[in-house]
Amino acid sequence: MKISLNWIREFTNIKCTTDELVRKIGAQLGEVEEVIDLGERYKNIVIAKVISCEKHPNADKLSVCKIDDGKVTRGIKRDSNGYVQVVCGAPNVRKNLLVAWIPPKSIVPSSFENEKFVLEVREIRGVRSNGMLASASELAINDDHDGILVLDKKAKPGDLFANVYQLNDTIIDIENKMFTHRPDCFGILGVAREIAGIQNIAFKSPDWYLKELDEWELERGLLPLEVMNKSPKLVPRFMAVVMRDVVIAKSPIMVQSFLSRVGIKPINNIVDITNFTMVLTGQPMHAYDYDKVHALSKKTTTLIARNAKKGEEVKVLGGKTVTLEDNAIVIATDKTVIGIGGVIGAENTEVDNETTSIILECANFDMYSIRRTSMKYGLFTDAVTRFNKGQSPLQNDNILAYAVTWIKKLAGGGIAGPLHDIRHMHQPENSASLYESILVAGEFIEKKLGVMLGDAYIKKLLENVEFSITKKGRLMSVTAPFWRTDIAIPEDVVEEVGRLRGLDTLPMVLARRSSEPPSTNSALALQAAIRTILSGAGANEVLTYTFVHGDLLSKVGQSAKAAYRLTNAISPDLQYYRLGITPSLLQKVKPNLRADYPRIHDEFAIYEINKISTKQATDAEGLPEESTHLALVFAASDKTAKQKYTGSAFFMARHYLAHLLSSLSKEMLDIMPLAEYAINKKLPQYMQPYDINRSGVLLVKNKAVGVVGEFQQTASRSLKLPDYCAGFEVEIDKLPSDSMQTYRALAKYPRVQQDITLRTKSSVPLIALEQAVWNALETNPKNKPSTHIEACNVMDIYQAEGAAGYKNVTFRLWLRNNERTLTTDESNSLLEKVASYARIQVGAQRV
Numbered sequence: 067m068k069i070s071l072n073w074i075r076e077f078t079n080i081k082c083t084t085d086e087l088v089r090k091i092g093a094q095l096g097e098v099e100e101v102i103d104l105g106e107r108y109k110n111i112v113i114a115k116v117i118s119c120e121k122h123p124n125a126d127k128l129s130v131c132k133i134d135d136g137k138v139t140r141g142i143k144r145d146s147n148g149y150v151q152v153v154c155g156a157p158n159v160r161k162n163l164l165v166a167w168i169p170p171k172s173i174v175p176s177s178f179e180n181e182k183f184v185l186e187v188r189e190i191r192g193v194r195s196n197g198m199l200a201s202a203s204e205l206a207i208n209d210d211h212d213g214i215l216v217l218d219k220k221a222k223p224g225d226l227f228a229n230v231y232q233l234n235d236t237i238i239d240i241e242n243k244m245f246t247h248r249p250d251c252f253g254i255l256g257v258a259r260e261i262a263g264i265q266n267i268a269f270k271s272p273d274w275y276l277k278e279l280d281e282w283e284l285e286r287g288l289l290p291l292e293v294m295n296k297s298p299k300l301v302p303r304f305m306a307v308v309m310r311d312v313v314i315a316k317s318p319i320m321v322q323s324f325l326s327r328v329g330i331k332p333i334n335n336i337v338d339i340t341n342f343t344m345v346l347t348g349q350p351m352h353a354y355d356y357d358k359v360h361a362l363s364k365k366t367t368t369l370i371a372r373n374a375k376k377g378e379e380v381k382v383l384g385g386k387t388v389t390l391e392d393n394a395i396v397i398a399t400d401k402t403v404i405g406i407g408g409v410i411g412a413e414n415t416e417v418d419n420e421t422t423s424i425i426l427e428c429a430n431f432d433m434y435s436i437r438r439t440s441m442k443y444g445l446f447t448d449a450v451t452r453f454n455k456g457q458s459p460l461q462n463d464n465i466l467a468y469a470v471t472w473i474k475k476l477a478g479g480g481i482a483g484p485l486h487d488i489r490h491m492h493q494p495e496n497s498a499s500l501y502e503s504i505l506v507a508g509e510f511i512e513k514k515l516g517v518m519l520g521d522a523y524i525k526k527l528l529e530n531v532e533f534s535i536t537k538k539g540r541l542m543s544v545t546a547p548f549w550r551t552d553i554a555i556p557e558d559v560v561e562e563v564g565r566l567r568g569l570d571t572l573p574m575v576l577a578r579r580s581s582e583p584p585s586t587n588s589a590l591a592l593q594a595a596i597r598t599i600l601s602g603a604g605a606n607e608v609l610t611y612t613f614v615h616g617d618l619l620s621k622v623g624q625s626a627k628a629a630y631r632l633t634n635a636i637s638p639d640l641q642y643y644r645l646g647i648t649p650s651l652l653q654k655v656k657p658n659l660r661a662d663y664p665r666i667h668d669e670f671a672i673y674e675i676n677k678i679s680t681k682q683a684t685d686a687e688g689l690p691e692e693s694t695h696l697a698l699v700f701a702a703s704d705k706t707a708k709q710k711y712t713g714s715a716f717f718m719a720r721h722y723l724a725h726l727l728s729s730l731s732k733e734m735l736d737i738m739p740l741a742e743y744a745i746n747k748k749l750p751q752y753m754q755p756y757d758i759n760r761s762g763v764l765l766v767k768n769k770a771v772g773v774v775g776e777f778q779q780t781a782s783r784s785l786k787l788p789d790y791c792a793g794f795e796v797e798i799d800k801l802p803s804d805s806m807q808t809y810r811a812l813a814k815y816p817r818v819q820q821d822i823t824l825r826t827k828s829s830v831p832l833i834a835l836e837q838a839v840w841n842a843l844e845t846n847p848k849n850k851p852s853t854h855i856e857a858c859n860v861m862d863i864y865q866a867e868g869a870a871g872y873k874n875v876t877f878r879l880w881l882r883n884n885e886r887t888l889t890t891d892e893s894n895s896l897l898e899k900v901a902s903y904a905r906i907q908v909g910a911q912r913v
């Protein structure tokens with residue numbers, strides 16, 4: 067955001083030096099990126115009068131001019147009358163013109179930011195020329211270089227060009243992001259108010275910005291216009307007025323100069339007025355050629371704000387053709403699009419030299435919609451910069467009236483229709499603001515800032531920037547002005563007071579705090595415990611991207627339709643918010659098995675704790691909900707698996723899971739075969755990578771909280787996984803709240819180790835048999851019987867030749883009695899009880 071200090075001075079005094087002001091702006095308003103001494107560029111340029119203009123003797127398109135500079139420039143060769151000779155090639159040069167003369171040894175202003183071009187005395191076709199008569203382009207006023215700039219203000223020869231056009235100016239460029247929550251500061255008026263405030267000067271906005279809008283009278287013949295707003299949620303306010311008999315011309319040099327010095331290119335008087343008003347107030351506007359809009363309408367001239375229709379095309383100013391999606395706001399007639407609302411106008415209704423009637427639009431648009439549209443189509447305009455900060459809709463009427471007044475002055479014409487004002491914004495009753503008044507105590511502000519200020523001083527600071535303050539007992543009722551869309555809660559008032567006083571002036575004292583330790587965050591404590599347990603078991607934690615490629619989702623059987631897709635992904639490989647952590651870990655298996663530096667990784671367990679989100683999981687407001695998951699994958703190369711492991715990789719994954727859960731609590735989660743669970747339930751997306759016939763669902767009170775098992779063959783082939791590979795994924799947010807290990811005194815009596823082998827049909831799931839063993843002694847961590855199973859591991863699964871349909875499963879049990887040492891008879895009795903319970907539950911026989 068570039069600001070001109072001369073423009074600021076039209077609204078407030080600047081009491082300090084430029085250096086001090088820059089420091090205060092940086093400390094109390096926004097980061098200063100650059101300070102430009104504009105006067106340095108124009109310091110030697112003087113106003114001269116063309117005394118004579120004769121044809122060059124040796125060139126048809128050149129003129130030899132004698133100019134009067136009031137004899138203020140030294141070191142220049144003059145004729146007997148004191149005039150200076152200049153050769154000029156401009157077609158519009160003639161006698162008696164007032165022009166800007168750049169003397170020799172001066173830098174051409176337009177070259178100042180690049181390679182500086184210094185003029186010298188030189189002969190042009192045999193005639194001596196001293197400097198040059200400058201065009202508007204060379205003076206960095208506009209892009210017109212077809213002729214010299216003819217001055218439009220009263221001046222006398224010898225006056226400094228910079229003095230006449232207020233170019234002894236300083237431009238301060240403030241970083242835009244500092245004003246993200248301050249839309250009013252994207253206008254000179256708003257910045258002037260803040261500069262007054264940080265200098266402790268009372269600011270008064272111009273009357274035209276504050277007064278109630280009078281009824282407008284018809285000043286010219288009526289030009290009919292029908293205005294509609296078909297997107298009220300995205301267009302809170304939509305205003306328009308018709309003007310006729312305007313004359314398109316160049317704006318006054320002063321207007322063009324103020325626009326160009328803050329980075330706006332002058333076009334013509336109508337467009338320049340809309341831009342001048344935008345730079346002054348922060349409110350963008352747009353002017354349409356009425357006759358062109360009429361030609362693009364059916365019968366009555368129409369102006370409609372609506373959502374785009376998918377596939378609509380519009381050629382915007384600058385020549386780019388945009389194919390629209392249905393979430394963009396457009397301005398249209400009843401036949402076609404004539405602009406992208408709040409972003410850019412279309413070429414088909416552009417104001418040009420043939421325009422005689424205009425439609426002046428002043429609207430307010432949803433900031434988030436403008437930001438999405440700008441990013442999607444790559445359209446970054448000055449209007450977007452301001453609209454995507456959230457301009458106040460309460461200023462539109464006065465700003466529109468201000469622009470109309472200037473158009474009458476600079477382009478003639480008059481109002482040719484009623485004022486159209488369609489309002490859909492919420493505003494509290496009897497309020498001049500977007501928010502209700504805020505009740506806040508001076509003590510509250512002082513406590514937050516850590517400094518004594520007094521109510522009178524706080525009141526003055528806020529009233530300096532046009533807040534309304536009234537006392538209500540010991541409280542202050544603070545009403546923000548209508549342009550402040552960022553003041554909603556008492557803490558906003560605290561921030562405002564602190565900033566206006568100067569946050570750098572607050573005492574540097576450490577805040578008092580209690581020595582009482584903070585309460586433990588159970589979720590973070592659980593995650594820390596998981597990391598400790600799994601790392602101690604030899605697993606390695608990894609951290610992968612939260613976003614994945616759609617191809618990965620396809621490979622593991624997950625649906626891309628269930629995932630949130632990024633429209634502006636930072637990489638083509640990171641398009642979707644992942645639906646589970648397991649696929650990200652599976653991607654890391656092959657690269658790690660193949661790695662041979664610094665050593666070969668022929669077997670490993672990797673795990674990750676992170677967030678996932680799906681379209682199916684939303685909160686009460688329909689917003690995405692994230693859940694915290696833990697996933698682990700164990701993999702071994704085919705050679706290593708053959709040498710070290712027997713049986714299925716499922717048991718290794720389950721072993722890690724059992725070790726984790728037993729370390730966190732004594733309760734083992736219930737496990738149901740995934741195929742059985744899938745009969746009546748739809749599997750969550752994070753379970754999709756797992757083989758339905760070689761995996762189990764983890765249950766807490768019959769609700770699924772995770773999955774453990776091996777992976778689908780399609781996923782294994784696609785990701786080139788080894789045969790010995792399995793894992794698990796758990797929703798750790800849904801684990802029992804008491805699953806954190808707490809302190810437990812060491813047992814006084816020894817535990818007894820016993821093995822038991824049970825013979826069952828092959829069709830009986832191992833999970834069901836193991837559950838029967840655990841339940842035989844009514845294991846319950848909260849109310850444990852005196853004699854209980856402390857641990858249970860599967861040691862062996864054996865199926866003898868010729869014993870088709872049956873299997874033997876050996877369990878190793880650790881038995882303990884909390885009151886005494888178990889005897890051999892008691893241990894054998896307990897094993898009989900286990901065998902009996904297993905026989906009843908799953909038909910098992912003890913071998």
